[in-house]
Amino acid sequence: MSMSTHPGQGDTRVKSAAGPGRTIRPADRRRFALRHTTTGRQARAAWILAAPFLALFAAFMLLPVVWSLLMSLTDTKSADLRTPLNVSFTGFDTYVRIFQDEQFLTALRNTAVFVLVGLPLTLAAGLAAAVVLNNGIHRFRAVFRVGFYLPVITSIVAVAVVWKTLLEPRAGLVNTALGWFGIDGPAWLADTRFALPVMIVMAVWRNLGTVMIIMLAGLQSVPNSLMEAAELDGAGPWQRFWRITFPLLRPALLLTAVTTGIGYLQFFDEPFVMTDGGPLDSTLSATMYAYRQFGNGNYDAASAAGYVVFVLIVALTTLQFRVLRDKD
């Protein structure tokens, strides 16, 4: 009865979802020309609706993005704060200078380690949590989901206070717990070997919930019939996961890899509130370097370092799209 209406609805949804990506063929254009009064009215309404956002966006996003690039190509310092246009053009000198700065190279190395270790760990932990919650258990799912997600919504400043006391060498819970097993825990945040790994663990703790939620949604789109058919054909759980579930999760994986990667390359909060980049710059990140330059009044170097991170983000995102996009 109602079955016959479903395909039609489905079709329109698909069409509208194609949205702005849809190309307008000459025939369409002629049709639009005939209805130009409607489209004219639509266009006017569209710009009225868009105007407030675009005005704020231009003032607080586009202008700063362009201005920052210009700052990195001039010798802007904090002394120019009130007369920001009174600066001289220096070309790429600032970029050359920061790449000769040993501290910036250290910061880039730390950021690379953080991303290369932290990103796969976060994705794997989030995926594992999602698979176990979706396929492994049937009760108390909501409890685990909420618990695993909780760190995502928390203020880093508050979390830092808590973790600092947890990691306190003598009175902290971590070293006390290690003591039960006869392990003498180090002074985590004061040790150059452990400070960066602690930052990575913290980041995984704070971000795996996001990955889990998106992966859970992806898993729910894997049709049950497919899994049952594979089971009947004798595919084991491991095979079913790698051959069916994992390929179908590709869009979810791409989304989480891209957003987490963008966040991780800007690695800032954890070292800023926990170690201030120390000990001995072992947790100094590229964005922290930029912030330090800002604090020292070197607006040119701060902008240049920011732009280097921007370029790295674009590169990583492009790479992820190349590797993970659906290959039809």
Added chain:
Amino acid sequence: MSTLSSPHSEHAGTGRELRRRRIRQNWGHPWLYVPLAGALLLMIAPFLWMLSGSFKPEADIRRVPPVLIPTKPSIGNYSELFSRLDFSSMFANSVVVALAVTAGNLIFCSMLGYALAKLEFRGRRSVFVLVIATLMVPGLVTFVPLYVVVTNLGLNGSLLGLILPFLAAPFGVFLMRQFISTLPDELIDAARVDGCRELAIFWKVILPLTKPALATLGIITFLGSWNNFLWPLVVAQNEDQYTLPVGLALASSGQDFTRFGILLAGAVVVLLPVITVFLLFQRHFVAGIATTGLK
């Protein structure tokens, strides 16, 4: 009925087998609950530690080995927080800033999101690409020029300086556009045929249908603003503009940096509102993030 779908139905003879299968059906793999419970404990241990520590008097907090449950629980830390450190005015600032930022994003992002999803106009695709591309811009890139702008506008003496730069976030446009794209075009066409004006369609037809997406965006924006600390830390000049994270960050690096009890109580005050909001609306939140992310 369910035995029919099971490939092992021919073994369904003995009562033990039956019971095991029923457990499996109701609970999944029972042994998985053990590592999961362990993982859950690890994930929320910092919060339990924080809660317990915030009620510990100074004598308890330094004890080696630490006591997990305060021997003489007291609210001394909290009362000092509000009397000496003025957390109540910071709390008010945080609420004002977060509400203003949330309201702005709900309005502006849904307006542009609708235009990008459903209206025909030249430049639609370029606007969308431009807005989305800025999701890749690191905060530190816009940080310095924004500081120059806000300083020259004289805004870093007021809460407005903490609100204005965050009123229109690209992520919100993406989320609203994705959601509105899934609404049927027929609704809008029908409203047009009925003589409804373009802006009225947005206000009367679309907006009421986007409540789930607005709820998601509202919660995400509120949490983001509540937790934001670097910008307010740099821009807020007087104590009467501090937000909670700023107050806590300054306390933990100032003269109170060794007073763990007070700092943990401060962390509770910062975290409790967001945890409450999250627990109340988590269904909305989780569903919204998951669906908008994948379409």
